[in-house]
Amino acid sequence: MMKHYEVVAAVIEHDGKILCMQRNKGKFDYVSYKFEFPGGKIEAGEERHTALERELREEMDMDISIPEDAYLMTVEHTYPDFAITMHAYLCKLAQPKFVMKEHVAAKWLAPADLNTLDWAAADMPIVERLQQEEIE
Template identity: 30%
Template sequence: MKEVHVAVAVIVRGSRVLIARRPDHVHQGGLLEFPGGKVEPGETVQAALVREIDEETGLRVPPESLSPVIAIRHDYGDKRVLLDVWRTSAVEGEPVGREGQPVDWMAVDTLQDEDFPAANRPIIRALKLPPYLAISGVFGNLVDGLRHLEGQLEQQRPGMVILRAPWLGDSDYRELALSARNLCREMGVSLILHGGVQRLEPVAADGIHLSWAEASQLTCRPVPEGVWLGVSCHNAEELAHAVALGADYATLGPVQATSSHPDADPIGWSRFQALAAQASIPLYALGGMATDDIAVAQQCGGQGCAGISSWW
């Protein structure tokens, strides 16, 4: 079955994105979608997006303003598609549905999976996830850990924090996580627990991040939709398993040498980029990362960076 290469535009204006509704008579008719269309033979993705956005909405897009978001391969059964997703906030003009389709600016936090074709859903994840994933580091006792977390959140408030403390037993971890949950909610930060799925229910945090050892034992998604699920991955096979589990995102690394895992061989940016092009879920570069590396990760098709020492 031939794969259809489709260029997709995430057009951002403030906290809203431009969304269209598919005509009832076409494939996946009646659902919402991001603007875009087929890449013609010999055409670059950027050129296809400039052309399609103009044809569909009348907006003008400088091609140099486009940056990669994610590549998604999806098999609908009757057709296979590669969604090549790029973002821009530099459009000129006001959108009009030039093909008769309704178009509107929608707040990112109002986008719902069921309103879009299944292949579009990782795009929604990418829009709702932050560019930097902060991970807690080493601390002494529970009081020191919570105090340090509060101090870091006051200095630099990321959109999402993974509470990682593999040296704690379930009881101590639960005590820390309950206090951390309340603190993060006060500051408007999503809290992701780290470890086995059993840690999630007593705390009611925003999600769970599984180590590869935990994820490798699972055969299906262990949490409901609406609860973030992340997986630590290191190669293509592990990423494929994370996708099969229905993970919302994955960390991939180490991309560069890191003191936390000195014996691990870095995969480098070129390998990260190659894996990101195949993964179909948002990927965070992990290992030796600083916040300055976010732009590099995004140019390589990643969601951004994840780090311990760069934040903790």
């Protein structure tokens, strides 16, 4: 049985730009060094938005409160070794301060430029949605 993870991700926006985080080397080559929206796994009994607040605190020292109505979309994606259900939330940041603890790079890009990066496959539908909304 393939492992399935329920995860949350933050689309963090500041001054019209989106925060893109580059993953470190990991167990699987197909997600190593790919760009992603920051977040992580939901722990048992956790609400999605509070899981996201916790992950951003742990990974980036980012203290941000995420309202439930900031929900953007859910992506189902199957990688070769595991599957994920990813719930994305749109978060506006007043102060773009954070510490990179687990990532190797961070970039702030306008939605139109997001597709210039090499994204993790599960994050691509979010990238596409952000680019469509920019055009409309």
